[in-house]
Amino acid sequence: RVNRGDFMNALDEVTPAFGVAKEELEQVIQNGIIHYGPVVDELLRSGELFVDQVRVSTRTPLVTVLLHGPPGSGKTALAATIAQASQYPFMKLLSPDSMVGFSESQKVAAISKVFADSYKSPLSVIVVDNIERLLEFTPIGPRFSNAILQTLMVLFSRRPPKGRRLLILATTSIRPVLTDLGLSESFDADLRVPPISSISSIRHILDEVELFNNRSDAERAVGLLRQAGFSENESDAMSSNANIGIKKLLSYIEMARQEPDGVADRLVASLMNI
Ligand code: ATP
């Protein structure tokens, strides 16, 4: 027999076609943010200022921000963290991952729907993740979807209806291409998310993830990194070439962790092959 409880359970299980906004955001930040250097706090602080601006200012009902930086530098996690921290009533991650197998027109419809939904809320934040993949950009050709480009251009510059406010946080690894496509002008502000290039940042991360259980192994890894060309501090990082995105660094750390012997050497070996 089906009773009221079953019916209510069934309602809970029904999720909208493009997922519950909160869950999607939470999924990309589940590993958390490591405050490995001043740049992390600066980026989060800048994001918070945009969140506040949209919340209080009556003159800027639409603010668009582009987070850009090399692959794996942490753009998605930072954008999602800023969005999540806003606690706006409407928070949404628009990601190419959720549109695998969609046709071009289905993507246009899905993107338009997210914006239309946001216009119903007094305060909204949309993370438009990985714009180049959303645009189906390929450097060979080069090719991209003009229909999706036109959709984004219109939505990025359309003022929300009266009394509604919207913050757009977009991410990309190839900002120069966005400039070529004429999309850069759609943004009010740019936040650069740099890769990690200093030993002090890596040291911080190694401590936080507790890869080594003794100091001498940690120091050995640091010594090897110094030889590999990583600079001591972020401030003198300009003069060095060695750098790595946090995403890769964390995955190398987890790989190195799999075997107890020679952890430092295996970590540095994978770092040097980047
Ligand atoms: P891609 O270029 O592939 O889109 P990305 O720049 O968007 O990559 P993320 O997908 O955000 O990078 O990956 C960063 C990973 O590092 C996430 O798993 C995140 O939880 C973790 N992380 C830890 N500390 C930080 C930090 N300070 N900033 C950003 N990400 C961090």
Ligand code: MG
């Ligand atoms: Mg990303």
